[in-house]
Amino acid sequence: MGRSERKCTRSPTTCFEPAENLVNRTNNCGPVPRANLGSMTTNSVHPSKPVRVRLAPSPTGALHVGTLRTAIYNWVLARQTGGQFLLRIEDTDQERLVPGSIEQIQESLRWLGLEWDEGPGKDGPHGPYIQSERLQIYQAATKRLLDSSLAYECDCSPERLTMLRERQKAQGLPPGYDNRCRSRPGEELRESRERGVPIVVRLKSPGHGDVTFRDAVRGDITFDSSKIQDFVIMKSDGFPTYHLAHVVDDHEMRITHVLRGDEWIPTSPLHVLIHRALGYEVPVYVHLPLLLGKDKTKLSKRHGAASALEYRDLGYLPDAVFNFLALLGWSPGEDIEIMSREEIVRRFTLDRVNDSPAVFDSEKLEWMNGVYIRQMPLDALTDDIMPWLEKAITPPWNRVQRPIDRTRVRALIPMIQERLKRLAEAPDLLAIFFEEEVMPDRNSIIQKGMDVAATTKALTEAHALAKSTQPFEPEPLEIVFRALAEQLGIKPGQLFGSIRVAITARSVAPPLFHTMSGLGRDRVITRLDKAIRTLESAP
Template sequence: FKARAIKPAIRFLTPDEQRVAFQDLVRGEIHFETDNLSDFVIMRSEGIPTYNFAVVVDDGLMNISHVIRGDDHISNTPRQVLLFHALGFSLPKFVHIPMILGADRTRLSKRHGATSLDQYRLSGYLPEALINYLSLLSWSSESGEELLTVDRLIDEFDFQRISKSAAMFDFEKLKWMNGQYIRKADAERITHLAEPYLARAGIFVDDREKLKKIISIVKEKIECIEDIVPHVRVFFQDRVRIEDRDVKAFIRQDSSQKVFWSFLRKLEHVAVLNSENFKEMMKDVQKETGVMGKNLWMPLRVALTGQMHGADLPVIAEIFGKEKCYEFVENAIYK
């Protein structure tokens, strides 16, 4: 090699006719026959150590107690066990956890959606929701509950409850779980997190208490912080614009128009509109018009917000106030 100026690679001499065995905390004992293992490279010809050699030296010198990694590394482990023994290091405990797959049952990758934590943060996922969801991929609490705080995860986690089967990353389940955490979160925190999204959408609110009150009701309807913009925009629009033909037809039907006229008559006798007297007014409107249920409430929701669904209507009306409610409902009357 020297005469030909060739730098050789260095290989580990694998012993013959031996069984390499190790305990895996998920799969139990795993063993390999050395006759099925070739002499493997530990140092490349350019002087760079290979992965198997480098991680063993690193883990051994740092006294690593547990090696936790994907089960696609099981085939590397017998080589690493041989190196641990050869270098005189104690064996760590090995834990090979199942792979995470996309909806098409292939290994999770960028084509399945967001993969960096930054992307999830920018979309408005809360850290505790992401930790909670990731913890349930191939693991479950003995209680059967799914919404678990970090403290509970620490207390309840047990390697023995990790499944051997691959886990599927369900983006819809993650969104649902994030929504649950948003609902439980303090309105002040969600307001703080929502402000950058609102600013990018051109929504600037000087009255922070008013904004916090708005956030406290609309956070019940969202699953990611970035979804909050259209819900908040409703409270700051100068007029309602309805583009959908079916929605236009709905508020123009006779029952909707009756509700509008009756509501305006009742509203004229209210000094200050709040959620409680709004509910009482709606009872009176129902008695006067005979309109009930969806046909009673939805026309007013559309007139006030332009949406068929959304936050609690009495609270919306209270935040709008008497004058704005009167103006928006009057504009919805078909003339």
């Protein structure tokens, strides 16, 4: 786990390029060890002061569960240290915008209970929090870079760039920009601009030396600057690239810790370069391991549900999803898994964030969701289940009068609570209590070791008892029906099984006598009656 830097190249000492100050200032070969984690004191990478962290999704569609996990860690860190959690929308790619994304992102976060302290819909001192509304800020930063010759304009066409890359590839060279415009005279660019040729701005890469940055999860990571191209920071449409925009914003918004996915590690040195060029302090990076699907490739729609709201719509509880996601890439270091938000906030440390990718195991999520459902107080569960019933349209729900009788539902829920894994299953589990009529399969009514005659007799007796038993409650019912089984000389299971199928048309249901009282005497009698007639009719 803890690793210090693994690569150290000496920085040349003489160079007068303007970009020189972008190279590591010191001969940065001294490893900075990542936390001495034995005791939680000294070197820990975990922040002790209030952090300012942010979630910076692009409005290109649904909020991915991976992003959701990043959001959780952000939120936890902010809550734990008394800092702030910001939401910032990174919409610098105008072509990929998907209408409604921002609302969906907000809804996802709210569903999980991750309120942001600053962001869209919640103004703060560093707004606006949508990048397309901050264009002047990026343009000003770009101008500063241009004025100090740390960046330059480039009018190379996409066609030329593509050709260049293809040629380099064909020659087995690493693809990259050839710095053609780095030293072009200003007049040429002016001329291009007048002709309406699209112009971008590129940052000058130092071209030599190392760039090192600190990652809270992996220790120091060093890159060889000579591999870094003069990359684009301002696009020809006047929008900044992600690289420029997020660096400027993170600085303007006083971000202390940048939590993001693993896939950003290779471009991190670019970000460090921009920080240096602009004279900003570099934040602490926290690169989180990827979330994978069952096939061990990056989790995506292909793997089934991948967006936050889909999990809500599948009937998962926010607390369970929060708990589950928090554990994907982090562990408290003890053998405990079920933890409240408060407990996670209390125990979370960056030191214990994993560095290897995790497979999203939906079976375990399902189990955990069941644990949370079982822990819920009756009224809270009822509140959560009611909307699912109200919106259910499959039979029998399409015929049940609205609003649905909450008192009745509340009385039935104890019967399904420990059988429920997801809220979405509630309508199906409760359906037997709302069906006006059931159509039990003739053969299913007849239990193992029984025949038509014996079953008919048993149900006829049961029918009589159902009429007479007072009160129609689980305990008295159980007493008389057990006695009936004995009197009939059959096993309780045989009797109960027949009755179960007769009154529910299912072989699986909550305990029989609870089911019966939940159904009510009238319905039980009617259904028993119908089952007997079914048995008597020709096979």
